[in-house]
Amino acid sequence: MESYKTQDPEVYSIIKDEILRQENELQMIASENYASRAVMDAVGSVLTNKYAEGYPNKRYYGGCKHVDEAEELAILRAKKLFGAESVNVQPHSGAQANMAVFLGFLNPGDTVLGMSLDHGGHLSHGSKVNFSGRIYSSVFYGVREETFLIDYDQVEELALKHKPKLIIAGWSSYPRDLDYKRFREIADKSGSLLLADIAHPSGLIAAGLYSDPIPHCDFVTSTTHKTLRGPRGGIIMMKEEHSKIINSRVFPGTQGGPLMNSIVAKAIAFKEALDDSFKDYQKQVLINSRRLAEILMKNGFNCITGGTDTHLVLLDLRDSGFTGKDAEKALSDAGITTNKNAIPFDPQPPAIASGVRIGTPGVTTRGMKEEEIDIIGELIVEAIKNGENQEVLISCKKRVNDLCSRFPIYKDLLI
Ligand SMILES: Cc1ncc(COP(=O)(O)O)c(C=O)c1O
Structure with a gap:
């Protein structure tokens, strides 16, 4: 029987593009992850x-x-x-x-x-x-x-x-x-x-x-x-x-x-x-999210509750001059996928929102640790602060792509 790769080129093209998006960009939506090949x-x-x-x-x-x-x-x-x-x-x-x-x-x-x-x-x-x-x-x-x-x-x-x-x-x-x-x-x-x-x-x-x-x-x-x-x-x-x-x-x-x-x-x-390796993975998810919160706060952003006990950080942009919508768009242009998110007592309507939810399960599955989180934290700050500057966002995206290329995840699916 034929695979969709040869049987349905239109679908193959869509799936290939999605593999490339997941492979080449940072997937940091807190509710997403990279399932194993076995799954x-x-x-x-x-x-x-x-x-x-x-x-x-x-x-x-x-x-x-x-x-x-x-x-x-x-x-x-x-x-x-x-x-x-x-x-x-x-x-x-x-x-x-x-x-x-x-x-x-x-x-x-x-x-x-x-x-x-x-x-x-x-x-x-x-x-x-x-x-x-x-x-x-x-x-x-x-x-x-x-x-x-x-x-x-x-x-x-x-x-x-x-x-x-x-x-x-x-x-x-x-x-x-x-x-x-x-x-x-x-x-x-x-x-x-x-x-x-x-x-x-x-x-x-x-x-x-x-x-x-x-x-x-x-x-x-x-x-x-x-x-x-x-x-x-x-x-x-x-x-x-x-x-x-x-x-x-x-x-x-x-x-x-x-x-x-x-x-x-x-x-x-x-x-x-x-398996024991899953415990190690989850420990690293937490280390990564806590580190990310620290970096964002060191750079002048607020995080709801001042940190996290979980795989996610909820960035509070109220004092920053940016909205959740602005930040989601800037990050997306920089190759970092997140979602705008209402924060409690949000002055903005949900479609604009004052927060961004950022999760570490996906990047941790790729093997990224503290060193990479430091880079990601800096990229997030730079992208949000330069949301109107396409040159900076293009440069951020290039660095995102380079980082991702060092942590391949689904590349073999393209063969
Ligand atoms: C707390 C909680 N419950 C339920 C769901 C719904 O899960 P699903 O999208 O699989 O229906 C979600 C999804 O984001 C969730 O965050």
């Missing part, structure tokens, strides 16, 4: 052909012997990696994983208490534009204005006032650790279920470098493609007592056939994450 091969394997509605040994289709083995292996490895009682590896994405929890344990109109989107939460935690805010009633907690740290007193106050069915502890752009024990105490006081959404820090948690939510939460959802470095997808970890309901809400509740190619790739990613 990507598995996503492109024959398991993509298989229908397997149901669960291992309880399928609605024949021919599932091998995909059953794949799913059981993924579950076994995820349990080992996170120490979870029960795991569902079928969610197509992080948002789908959250949806299964909502559908399983809430009725339409029930109240959810989550972190506000503009303080670092996620759309699927009750935002009005998402199913979670359209079907359910949402209340939001946030961070304190003086510290930008989560205001746990406010969480407790809101929980006692609104008695939410579900409290969500999780974020997309909060650079600090979470106190899951405190969330549990609050949930117990308000009679709420507790969901930790670890889509972002799951790799750090797997490596023991961020607080572990499993002992404290009823449900833990995650994506598998961010710090965890697997294929795109979601997982749900839960106490055994909740597994029957959750499994039935994933299938048939919200999804049809599971993506068995992604599930087998998740199994590979979990194996990679169980």
Whole structure:
């Protein structure tokens, strides 16, 4: 059978250009990473052909012997990696994983208490534009204005006032650790279920470098493609007592056939994450993000909370004269991909924003360490400060390309 390389030149050209973009530029979006060749091969394997509605040994289709083995292996490895009682590896994405929890344990109109989107939460935690805010009633907690740290007193106050069915502890752009024990105490006081959404820090948690939510939460959802470095997808970890309901809400509740190619790739990613080298990788991710924050601050920029406990730095541009939109564009012209991001109490609308979120998982996967982070930090500062000067941006991009050429990642895919 022909490969797309010869069978579909238009598609080949698009994929080739994307390989070159990922190879030659610095990918610093905090929710992205470079999956291993093994993970990507598995996503492109024959398991993509298989229908397997149901669960291992309880399928609605024949021919599932091998995909059953794949799913059981993924579950076994995820349990080992996170120490979870029960795991569902079928969610197509992080948002789908959250949806299964909502559908399983809430009725339409029930109240959810989550972190506000503009303080670092996620759309699927009750935002009005998402199913979670359209079907359910949402209340939001946030961070304190003086510290930008989560205001746990406010969480407790809101929980006692609104008695939410579900409290969500999780974020997309909060650079600090979470106190899951405190969330549990609050949930117990308000009679709420507790969901930790670890889509972002799951790799750090797997490596023991961020607080572990499993002992404290009823449900833990995650994506598998961010710090965890697997294929795109979601997982749900839960106490055994909740597994029957959750499994039935994933299938048939919200999804049809599971993506068995992604599930087998998740199994590979979990194996990679169980290896000691993954712990070293995550340690370096943290060293790199902390160093980056230091460099940016030394050069006069503010970072929300004055640093990070995670793989991301949230640059606060309010005092700099630049907006998040300006900075994202300047960095992009310099070959550094990031995203503009609202900061808490942002004076700018979300489409402009006063922040930029910068993550180190991708560059660390490429093997970049402190020495390279120093260069990257300088390039970020130079690019943002010279956002109107194309000459400087072109020179920055050249240095970015040179740096990337010393840390090849997918070059062999072009052969
Ligand atoms: C905290 C959190 N939850 C859920 C999601 C959704 O994941 P997905 O894009 O796979 O639906 C994200 C994605 O950025 C996230 O940051």
